[in-house]
Amino acid sequence: MARVMIIGAGGVGSVVAHKCxxxxxxxxEIILASRTVSKCExxxxxxxxxxxxxxxxxxxxxxxxxxxxxxxxxxxxNVALPYQDLSIMDACLNAGVNYxxxxxxxxxxxxxFEYKWQWAYQEKFREMGLMALLGSGFDPGVxxxxxxxxxxxxxxxxxxxxxxxxNGGDHGQPFATNFNPEINIREVSAECRHWxxxxxxxxxxxxxxxxxxxxxxxxxxxxxxxxxxxxxxLTKHFPTIRKAQFWMSFGDNYLKHLEVxxxxxxxxxDPVMFEGREIIPLQFLKALLPDxxxxxxxxxxxxxxxxxxKGVKDGxxxxxxxxxxxxxxGAYAEVGSQAISYTTGVPAMIGAKMMLEGKWSxxxxxxxxxxxPDPFMEDLNKxxxxxxxxxxxx
Ligand code: NDP
Numbered sequence: 001m002a003r004v005m006i007i008g009a010g011g012v013g014s015v016v017a018h019k020c021x022x023x024x025x026x027x028x029e030i031i032l033a034s035r036t037v038s039k040c041e042x043x044x045x046x047x048x049x050x051x052x053x054x055x056x057x058x059x060x061x062x063x064x065x066x067x068x069x070x071x072x073x074x075x076x077x078n079v080a081l082p083y084q085d086l087s088i089m090d091a092c093l094n095a096g097v098n099y100x101x102x103x104x105x106x107x108x109x110x111x112x113f114e115y116k117w118q119w120a121y122q123e124k125f126r127e128m129g130l131m132a133l134l135g136s137g138f139d140p141g142v143x144x145x146x147x148x149x150x151x152x153x154x155x156x157x158x159x160x161x162x163x164x165x166x167n168g169g170d171h172g173q174p175f176a177t178n179f180n181p182e183i184n185i186r187e188v189s190a191e192c193r194h195w196x197x198x199x200x201x202x203x204x205x206x207x208x209x210x211x212x213x214x215x216x217x218x219x220x221x222x223x224x225x226x227x228x229x230x231x232x233x234l235t236k237h238f239p240t241i242r243k244a245q246f247w248m249s250f251g252d253n254y255l256k257h258l259e260v261x262x263x264x265x266x267x268x269x270d271p272v273m274f275e276g277r278e279i280i281p282l283q284f285l286k287a288l289l290p291d292x293x294x295x296x297x298x299x300x301x302x303x304x305x306x307x308x309x310k311g312v313k314d315g316x317x318x319x320x321x322x323x324x325x326x327x328x329x330g331a332y333a334e335v336g337s338q339a340i341s342y343t344t345g346v347p348a349m350i351g352a353k354m355m356l357e358g359k360w361s362x363x364x365x366x367x368x369x370x371x372x373p374d375p376f377m378e379d380l381n382k383x384x385x386x387x388x389x390x391x392x393x394x
Contacts, residue, residue, distance in 0.1 A: 008080035015345025068095035102137030136351030
């Protein structure tokens with residue numbers, strides 16, 4: 001039985017609230033806080049159990065600290081934006097509250113994904129006897145746990161890791177992103193980095209492509225290599241990995257729009273003067289694009305996200321693929337959101353559940369792969385994201 005505060009009432013926040021609401025024996029009291037309180041209230045109206053709603057600007061450490069002191073939750077589930085990670089961690093330290101998020105901190109002025117800012121909080125959380133769990137979404141999140149699970153049960157040594165994120169869904173819109181457009185476009189237009197020869201190698205965005213056939217007739221898609229934050233923590237925590245890459249599927253139409261938007265400067269994140277005031281083109285573009293939460297009823301098809309690992313067991317070469325397939329329509333029927341928000345929100349709830357039940361514990365800042373993968377993998381099967389381990393080619 002625990003009191004939690006969910007910060008952020010967007011696409012992912014909505015799924016987290018619905019999933020916590022389904023497990024009242026763990027999440028006995030929920031406080032839903034976000035910048036726009038009307039979104040919290042609308043969400044609360046669709047839940048089974050009563051929740052407390054609050055307005056908060058999570059960039060303001062003092063304001064958030066006061067709110068945490070008022071409610072004294074055991075844990076904050078941060079599903080606001082990556083820009084708020086550090087201010088929310090600071091407020092948690094001030095108020096003595098444990099912390100969980102789904103995406104690593106990004107400074108607003110540079111699209112740079114690195115754990116260094118949050119790893120720097122290690123000593124502060126340890127000294128306070130608190131736990132911060134980083135990246136408890138799907139990727140990062142489940143992909144970290146998948147890798148740890150394969151390592152524990154199938155390998156003596158892992159050598160190569162490919163994380164493959166396919167969205168075989170179609171929302172019928174000319175151009176839309178499946179989660180916060182600003183964060184999504186910053187991510188896909190960043191320089192690509194992959195791990196090889198003991199270091200990160202840089203290549204131009206979207207310059208490496210291959211075709212991937214998903215299991216269970218989800219289809220064949222073009223996947224593009226890009227940087228994703230879990231590569232940094234996984235290569236640190238599993239140093240036998242010699243090569244690690246992240247791949248994501250994109251349709252030709254999405255890429256064509258993105259190229260044009262980039263060419264005309266609409267994806268820029270530096271301020272430009274417009275009619276006497278500064279605007280950031282990407283933030284303006286976000287205001288024009290469909291709100292990802294509006295895509296729920298429109299999106300058909302499935303996502304297929306998983307990890308392929310090559311390595312050795314008992315001196316023999318081994319290759320394993322662990323994956324989940326999630327239906328957009330199924331997610332919408334259950335919680336009123338498409339599968340991208342669903343596949344992020346469910347692991348956020350499970351990560352929180354692991355912490356509150358004491359199955360995952362520690363003092364300091366942790367990535368998911370540092371914890372025992374088994375209870376988390378069990379809960380994935382139980383709470384809507386079942387997985388399979390297969391041998392490719394068999
Ligand atoms: P949305 O934009 O839909 O929602 C973000 C929410 O945070 C909104 O309710 C917004 O309020 C609120 N918010 C923003 N700034 C503040 C602030 N300063 N104070 C309080 N609340 C604030 O984003 P998503 O739900 O799509 O994404 C949420 C998070 O999940 C992001 O960090 C994203 O990177 C992460 N994510 C992780 C994935 C994974 O697999 N690990 C996959 C997909 C997303 P308002 O409504 O007022 O704008």
